Amino acid sequence: MEYKLKFKDINETRDLKENFTIRNLLDELELSAQTIVAKQNGELTIEDSVINDGDEINLVQIIYGG
Template identity: 75%
Template sequence: MEFNLKFKDMDETRPLKENFTIDDLLKELGLSAQTVVAKQNGELTVEESVIEDGDDIQLVQIIYGG
């Protein structure tokens, strides 16, 4: 079981752990939900969402300006 991850210039297939969530992925990558938005199979998703086998996960960096 695996999923596809895209973030910045990263585009890779990763092994999938049981009950692995978007929040688990962010923590594993050292990222915060306050600075990154997650898309699961093209749809915006929440951190509690469980990643399923074959899912496409895209992380988009939020840019703040002032």
Template identity: 75%
Template sequence: MNFKLKFKDINESRELTENYTVQDLLNDLGLSAQTIVAKQNGELTIEDSIIDDGDEIQLVQIIYGG
């Protein structure tokens, strides 16, 4: 079971474990949900969403400014 990850220069297939969530992925990458927006199969999603086999997860860096 695999899912596709897109983030900055990363465009890869990753192995999927049971009940693996978007938050688990962020933790594995050392990223914070406060600075990242996640899309699951093109739709905005929350950190508690479980990633399914074949899903595409895109992580987008939030840019603050003023």
């Protein structure tokens, strides 16, 4: 079982662990949910969403400014 991850320079297929969530992925990448928006198969998703076999996960960095 695998999923595809896209984030900045990362564009790779990764092995999928059982009950692996967006939150687990962010923790693994040492990223904060406060600065990242996750899309699962093109749709905005929440941290508790489970990643399924074949999913495409796109992480987008939020840019703050003023």
